[in-house]
Each structure stands twice: as structure tokens, then as C-alpha cells.
Amino acid sequence: MQVFISTLIDGLNQGSVYALIALGYSMVYGIAxxxxxAHGDVIMVGAYALFVSITQLELPIPVTFLLCVIISATLGFVVEKLAYKPLRKATPIAVLITAIGVSYLLQNIALLVFGSRRKMFTPFLKLGSLKVGGISIPMISFVIIGTMLVIMIGLQLFIKKTKTGIAMLAVSEDKAAAQLMGININRTISITFIIGSALAGIAAILYSAKYMTVDPYTGSLFGIKAFAAAVFGGIGSIPGAMIGGILIGVFEAMTTGYLPGNLTQASDGFAFAILIIMLILKPTGIFGTKRIEKV
Amino acid sequence: MKNDIVKSEKKSNITGSSLLIRILVVVGIYALVSALMLTGNMSRSWESLSIRICFNVILALSLNLVVGFLGELSLGHAGFYAVGAYAGSMFAVYTDFPMFVRIIGAVLVGALSAGIAGFLISSSILKLKGDYLAIVTLAFGEIIRSFVKILPGTGGTAGLSGIPAFPSRYVGFTFAYAFVILTLIILKCFINSRHGRAVTAIRDNVISAEMLGININRYKVTVFVIASVLAGVAGVIFSFFKTMIEPNDFSYNLSIEILVMVVIGGMGNLTGSIIAAGVIVVVPELLRALEDYRMLMYAIVLIAVMLINESPKKAQFIERYSPKVLLKKLLRKGEKKSESA
Structure with missing residues (x-):
């Protein structure tokens, strides 16, 4: 039972980080x-920014967090302007190949700058742990889950209540019509990328606080699983991203925790298997809406 | 009626002389390489490069069928390659036939298994397209790789060793080259056939193609099966060439590398894929110092090719400076001069 609960909490943790990343995917997919x-690799860059500012620049911790989020957001903005914006009218396959190129570019720049060895963080959030009925739960778990909840609620309010948020909804519904209503499409898409990448920055902080390591490939696999979470919950839906992220996180923790030794080597395979089953059975996800295709 | 016109166009496309030139090029390259190999004028590294070029060309050509002609992005090509390599080399390792039978058997087993994998995967993802299809093929590629690690008989993470090697590099090259030619013939025949035109119609507009009575699902599966069979054959050649294979030989990075070949060579351009595959295999070998920057260059090339292809300035540039236009301008100038004189 104790093992089960600590595995569950581990899964909730992992799932909360997935949920934050999934939100970024979901927003960008919904609007652009x-x-x-390259979204997963933004997390990697954010984590390296955090690593450098903590271990080499030795800045105060709140400043490093801010720096991490700002760098991630700027990276998202710049990537969109340079690589994706010229391709607004291009075929989806061209855009996708470009995005793969950007992901590869970020990974390999990190590889050249920091080397392929895993960098270890010095512990920067010393929070201790809480003892509940014989199980010790690290405080960081509460921080991660709490942060995720606050961000979800905040984002939901932002999109439903503010002018910019409503503009985002309009753009995702119909670009041409939104433009006719006087919405600046380019600006809205830029804002979406900035918010999504800032969330990736926050995910980078939480990820680093929990796992204490970063390497150039941190983001790619993580990102793909988070995308699986976004699809699972229904692309474009905020509660969907949250539920999808948590389900995938818990499922992953359970499979690595309970499968017999040999099979855990294939645990990544299981996460992908869920993605495939989900996409085949219900491509629109739990909370997604179906679009009708016309000529 | 319209069909007849297209057919006659196609026929005139491959006239006797251009077919002859193609055959001459094919035979010429083979004669040149084998002459160099047999007279011992080729260094060891070039000998192995020539085989590596062959299986990479097969990979690039087969992926081009999916990406360039069907218009769907598959990021799991390394998965089919892995299925072929593992099935074929397990046949060769665990059987005790004479060498010749083992190689041929391995190719058949590898091609068949990869084909079955291609059939199962493609028929399960028919509903998907675009980004979702790309991510699912990526997932399938990774699943194949992670299950190879735990399946019995594959050697697990340590890899499968003891695969018989080709009797000599020359035999290996001849074998691989023969499969490159076979691949080209299969693809050319497919693309220039009615089925090939149906596939390009699906790429250009799915809904219109469907309205013309083209069975989208059947063609999608057919294309995936052909591409995965060919990738499987490439995998078998690879495993006989390397004699030891491990799951990390078939990672997602390889799928991207094949994609880079297809994109640089031009999607839907077979000759381009061949040249690009050759360049991508040879250049890192020549520029050993650039090894660290190889992947970085791929990334930059991918982005650059896509941005340049979509840029309106490219169309202007081609309009002004393509060789044909320049030639016309020159001729016109010549005419004017002669007129004024």
C-alpha cells in the first residue's frame, strides 16, 4: 500500500509536468x-539556462527562475518569427519538417555547448518532506502539483475573460473570420507561442527541481510523451491537457513501478502504445471536438 | 480518353535513347566501382562506403515513396528497417544452410516481416493524417525498438552478433547494387503506372481523389507496404554488412537522417534521393573534422530547404536566373546583334 501511494504521488508529479508541457503543445496546435x-527542446534549453544561472552565475534562486521563464519565452517567440512565420501558407508537411529541423537544431547546439554528459544540479529547492502515516512525501511534490493547478486555473480565466484570450479562441476557430473582426493574427500567434514557451520554462524548473539533471535529449522524449498527453485529453482543451498529462504520468509510474524487471526496459514503448491506441480509437481525445472537413 | 493521353505522354517520356542512357549510367557505375575494387585500387573505407551508399539509397528511395509521392510524413522508417534487419539476421544466425541460401533466405524473411509490419501498422492508422500520422509512425518506430530490447533471440540491448558477413566486399557491393537497381525498377514501374498516378492524386487532393473513385485506404496501405518491404531489404543488407546489430542502430535519429536525404534530394524526385543519399553518406566521411557538427548541419539544411522552397523570392530567382532562361536571353541578345548589324 505504501509503495502504491508513493508510486501514485510520483505519477501525479510526473503527470503535472507533462500537463504543463501538454498545455503548450495544445495551445500552439489549436491556434497555429x-x-x-521543438516545444520539448524549449524545456531543455530552459533547464540549461537554469543550470547555468544557478551553478555558474550563482544568482539568487528567484532570479534564476525568472531568467529561465524569460529565456524560454523569448526562444519560443524567436523560433516562431524566424522559422514558422514564413511558412504560414505552406503545406503542413513543410511546416512539420521545419519544426523537426528546429528541434534538431536546439538539441545539437546544446550538445556542442554543454557536451553530451548529463549535468547535475546542486539542490536548489530544499523543502524537506512530509510524513503522513509512515509514508514520507517530499514537499516538492506538493509544490509541483499546486503550481500546475494554479496555472491551469489562471490560464482558463485568461482565455475566457481577457480580450487577448478571446482573440486566441477566435483565431483557433477561424483565422480569416478573426482577421475580418480586426484581430491581429500574427500578434495573437506570437502571444500563444510566448505563453506556451513560458509554461515550458516553468515545466523546466519543476522538472529540474525534481530530477536534478539535464542533458541535450531531456526535452525530446519528454516532449513527445507530453504531446501524447495533449492528444489524450483532446488537443486545444485546457482541462484535457491536465487530465491527459496526469493519466499518462500515473500510467508511466505504475508501469515502471510494477512491471517485472525485464519489461521496464520497454516502458517508453508502453507510453507510445497508449498514444497510438488513443489516436486510433478517438483521435479527438477526451475533451476534443470533431471538425468536419470540406473541399 | 484522358487516360490514353496521359499514357501516350508517359510513353514518349521514356524514349529509346533516354532508356539506353540510363542503362549505360547504371552499368557504367557498376563497372567503374567493381573495376576499382577488383584491381585493388579502392581503399577499404571506400569499399565499405560503396555498400553503405547502396542501402542508404534504398532507404531514401523507399521513404520518398511515402513522403514525396503519397505526401504523408513517416518518422518511423527506421522501425521497418529494424524489423527487416532483425528478422533477416535472426534467420541467418539461427539456421544452418549454405551461405548463399542464408543470404537469399534472410532477404526474403526480412522483406516479408517488414512488409507484414508495414501492413499491420499502416492499416491501423488509416484514419490519421498529417501531424498525427507523423507522431504515430514515430511512436511505432520507438515501440519496435523498445520491444526488440525485450524479445527473446534478438540479443537485447547488447545487440545481435554473429551475423554472417558477405564473402567479400565485392560480393557485398554487387549484392547491394543489385537491390538498388531492383528498388529503382520497382519504384519507377509503380510510379509511372495507373496506381502511381492515383497515389500522387491522393497527395494533391484527398477529397477529389476519393471522388474520382480512388480507393484511398488501399493505396495508402500499398505504398506503406512497398516502402517497408524495401526498407526491410535495406536492413538485411545493413546487418550482413555490419555483422552485428543493436537497437540503437535504428533510433529516431536514423529516421530523421533518411528524411533529410529525401528533403535535400527533393520530395518526389527519385534521382535526387539517390544523389542526396550518396552525398550524406560520403561527406561526413570526407570531413571527419566536421563529425561533431554533422547533426547540426542536418538541422540547418532541413530548415533552410523548407524556408527557401516556400519563399516567394525563390520563384523570382528561378524566373530570372535558371539556366534555361539565361540561355534564352543569350540567344535573344545574339539575334538582336545580328539584326542591328
């Missing part, structure tokens, strides 16, 4: 109609 393959 593209799978931003």
Missing part, C-alpha cells in the same frame, strides 16, 4: 494548427 516539435 501545427505540431511544434
Amino acid at each position: 494548427k501545427m505540431l511544434n516539435f
Whole structure:
């Protein structure tokens, strides 16, 4: 039972980080109609920014957090302007290949700058742990889950209540009509990328606080699983991203925790298997809506 | 009626002389390489490069069928390659036939298994397209790789060793080259046939193609099966060439590398894929110092090719400076001069 609960909490943790990343995918997919393959690598860059500012620049911790989020958001903005914006009218396959290129570019720049060895963080959030009925739960777990909840609620309010948020909804519904209503499409898409990448920055902080390591490939696999979460919950839906992320996180923790030794080597395979089953059975996800295709 | 016109166009496309030139090029390259190999004028590294070029060309050509002609992005090509390599080399390792039978058997087993994998995967993802299809093929590729690690008989993470090697590099090259030619013939025949035109119609507009009575699902599966069979054959050649294979030989990075070949060579351009595959295999070998920057260059090339292809300035540039236009301008100038004189 104790093992079960701590595995569950581990899964909730992992799932909360997935949920934050999934949100970024989901927003960008909903508005720019593209799978931003490089989103996972933004997290990696954010984590390296955090690593450098903590271990080498030795800045105060709150400043490093801010720096991490700002760098991630700027990266998202710049990537969109340079690589994706010229391709607004291109075929989806061209955009997708470009996004893969950007993802590869970020990974390999990190590889050249920091080397392929895993960098270890010095512990920067010393929170201790809480003892409940014989199980010790690290405080960081509560911080991660709490942050995720606050961000979800905040984002939901932002999109439903503010002018910019409503503009985003309009753009995702129909670009041409939104433009006719006087919405600046380019600006809206830029804002979406900035918010999505800032969330990736926050995910980078939470990820680093929990796992204490970063390497150039941190983001790619993580990102793909988070995309699986976004699809699972229904692309474009905020509660969907949250539920999808948590389900995938818990499922992953359970499979790595309970499968017999040999099979855990294939645990990544299981996460992908869920993605495939989900996409085949219900491509629109739990909370997604179906679009009708016309000529 | 319209069909007849297209057919006659196609026929005139491959006239006797151009077919002859193609055969001459094919035979010429083979004669040149084998002459160099047999007279011992080729260094060891070039000998192995020539075989590596062959199986990479097969990979690039087969992926081009999916990406360039069907218009769907598959990021799991390395998965089919892995299925072929593992099935074929397990046949060769665990059987005790004479060498010749083992190689041929391995190719058949590898091609068949990869084909079955291609059939199962493609028929399960018919509903998907675009980004979702790309991510699912990526997932299938990774699933194949992670299950190879735990299946019995594959050697697990340590890899499968003891695969018989080709009797000599020359035999290996001849074998691989023969399969490159076979691949080209299969693809050319397919693409220039009625079925090939149906596939390009699906790429250009799915809904219109469907309205013309083209069975989209059947063609999608057919294309995936052909591409995965060919990738499987490439995998078998690879495993006989390397004699030891491990799951990390078939990672997602390889799928991207094949995609880079297809994109640089031009999607839907077979000759381009061949040249690009050759360049991508040879260049890193020549520029050993650039090894660290190889992947970085792929990334930059991918982005650059896509941005340049979509840029309106490219169309202007081609309008002004393509060789044909320049030639016309020159001729016109010549005419004017002669007129004024």
C-alpha cells in the first residue's frame, strides 16, 4: 500500500509536468494548427539556462527562475518569427519538417555547448518532506502539483475573460473570420507561442527541481510523451491537457513501478502504445471536438 | 480518353535513347566501382562506403515513396528497417544452410516481416493524417525498438552478433547494387503506372481523389507496404554488412537522417534521393573534422530547404536566373546583334 501511494504521488508529479508541457503543445496546435516539435527542446534549453544561472552565475534562486521563464519565452517567440512565420501558407508537411529541423537544431547546439554528459544540479529547492502515516512525501511534490493547478486555473480565466484570450479562441476557430473582426493574427500567434514557451520554462524548473539533471535529449522524449498527453485529453482543451498529462504520468509510474524487471526496459514503448491506441480509437481525445472537413 | 493521353505522354517520356542512357549510367557505375575494387585500387573505407551508399539509397528511395509521392510524413522508417534487419539476421544466425541460401533466405524473411509490419501498422492508422500520422509512425518506430530490447533471440540491448558477413566486399557491393537497381525498377514501374498516378492524386487532393473513385485506404496501405518491404531489404543488407546489430542502430535519429536525404534530394524526385543519399553518406566521411557538427548541419539544411522552397523570392530567382532562361536571353541578345548589324 505504501509503495502504491508513493508510486501514485510520483505519477501525479510526473503527470503535472507533462500537463504543463501538454498545455503548450495544445495551445500552439489549436491556434497555429501545427505540431511544434521543438516545444520539448524549449524545456531543455530552459533547464540549461537554469543550470547555468544557478551553478555558474550563482544568482539568487528567484532570479534564476525568472531568467529561465524569460529565456524560454523569448526562444519560443524567436523560433516562431524566424522559422514558422514564413511558412504560414505552406503545406503542413513543410511546416512539420521545419519544426523537426528546429528541434534538431536546439538539441545539437546544446550538445556542442554543454557536451553530451548529463549535468547535475546542486539542490536548489530544499523543502524537506512530509510524513503522513509512515509514508514520507517530499514537499516538492506538493509544490509541483499546486503550481500546475494554479496555472491551469489562471490560464482558463485568461482565455475566457481577457480580450487577448478571446482573440486566441477566435483565431483557433477561424483565422480569416478573426482577421475580418480586426484581430491581429500574427500578434495573437506570437502571444500563444510566448505563453506556451513560458509554461515550458516553468515545466523546466519543476522538472529540474525534481530530477536534478539535464542533458541535450531531456526535452525530446519528454516532449513527445507530453504531446501524447495533449492528444489524450483532446488537443486545444485546457482541462484535457491536465487530465491527459496526469493519466499518462500515473500510467508511466505504475508501469515502471510494477512491471517485472525485464519489461521496464520497454516502458517508453508502453507510453507510445497508449498514444497510438488513443489516436486510433478517438483521435479527438477526451475533451476534443470533431471538425468536419470540406473541399 | 484522358487516360490514353496521359499514357501516350508517359510513353514518349521514356524514349529509346533516354532508356539506353540510363542503362549505360547504371552499368557504367557498376563497372567503374567493381573495376576499382577488383584491381585493388579502392581503399577499404571506400569499399565499405560503396555498400553503405547502396542501402542508404534504398532507404531514401523507399521513404520518398511515402513522403514525396503519397505526401504523408513517416518518422518511423527506421522501425521497418529494424524489423527487416532483425528478422533477416535472426534467420541467418539461427539456421544452418549454405551461405548463399542464408543470404537469399534472410532477404526474403526480412522483406516479408517488414512488409507484414508495414501492413499491420499502416492499416491501423488509416484514419490519421498529417501531424498525427507523423507522431504515430514515430511512436511505432520507438515501440519496435523498445520491444526488440525485450524479445527473446534478438540479443537485447547488447545487440545481435554473429551475423554472417558477405564473402567479400565485392560480393557485398554487387549484392547491394543489385537491390538498388531492383528498388529503382520497382519504384519507377509503380510510379509511372495507373496506381502511381492515383497515389500522387491522393497527395494533391484527398477529397477529389476519393471522388474520382480512388480507393484511398488501399493505396495508402500499398505504398506503406512497398516502402517497408524495401526498407526491410535495406536492413538485411545493413546487418550482413555490419555483422552485428543493436537497437540503437535504428533510433529516431536514423529516421530523421533518411528524411533529410529525401528533403535535400527533393520530395518526389527519385534521382535526387539517390544523389542526396550518396552525398550524406560520403561527406561526413570526407570531413571527419566536421563529425561533431554533422547533426547540426542536418538541422540547418532541413530548415533552410523548407524556408527557401516556400519563399516567394525563390520563384523570382528561378524566373530570372535558371539556366534555361539565361540561355534564352543569350540567344535573344545574339539575334538582336545580328539584326542591328
